[in-house]
Amino acid sequence: MARRKLSHEGTLVLDSEGLSKLLSDDESAVALIAEARRRGMEVVICALTVIEAVHARTDKSRLGWVLSGLRVVAVGEEEAKAASALLMETGLHGHKYAIDAAVAVIALRQQRPVVMLTSDVDDMTKLCGDRVRLVAV
Template sequence: MSGHVETVVLDSEGLSARIAQDRKVAAMFQVFHATGADVVVGADAIVEASHARVNTARLRWALSRVRVEPVTEQAAKAAAELLEAAGLHGHEYAIDATVAEMALRRPGPVVVLTSDIDDMSRLCGDRIRLVGV
């Protein structure tokens, strides 16, 4: 991670990696926090990352260290426009679109931690730096 990052956006896999304390992700978070980057996650990504095997205490811990952004009506409409522009549709892309929309309206430079580089690049174009988890 070279260069200053103003905002870090997590998709559900980015949040899951943080919950699991993935070593690579933990090292990145040390840098993000040390440089004062704003780390955000969409409220809908929390739902996607939550399942029976998730340690609830670890989830609470991870969420206490990020800013949780609501998915407003305006954000949802903008995300739907991103999907249409990318030629994507359906529930499998819905949360990706809300993550992309949130990343695109945050102050930059912006990094998105994601497991889905291909779809996120279709949604974000080259305006957002994508980092695989």
């Protein structure tokens, strides 16, 4: 039997905490991401996630290396409008949930199945419903 070539078999999305854990070389996050890649999943983050996860003590070299292995999805006018619409649909306010909404929009537009590593399971459930499998980190 011929072995099936692994191609893009879904997407793993990292939210701010997922990226932070990867930056800090958290063993469980690194293992989850390695498993996703082994399964042929693409690992993706929203560009706004970089802003949310970085702080004064972030190792810039480590950040650059980690980001080089991820697909960083830009947030433009189309994504901003979709995130605003998602906030209106869910009754959430942009002041508190703007970045979460942008991350959710990016996740919802990826090749399925989509899995998200997040520390905000409750909020992301409101924004993504059952269309994204959420894994708490």
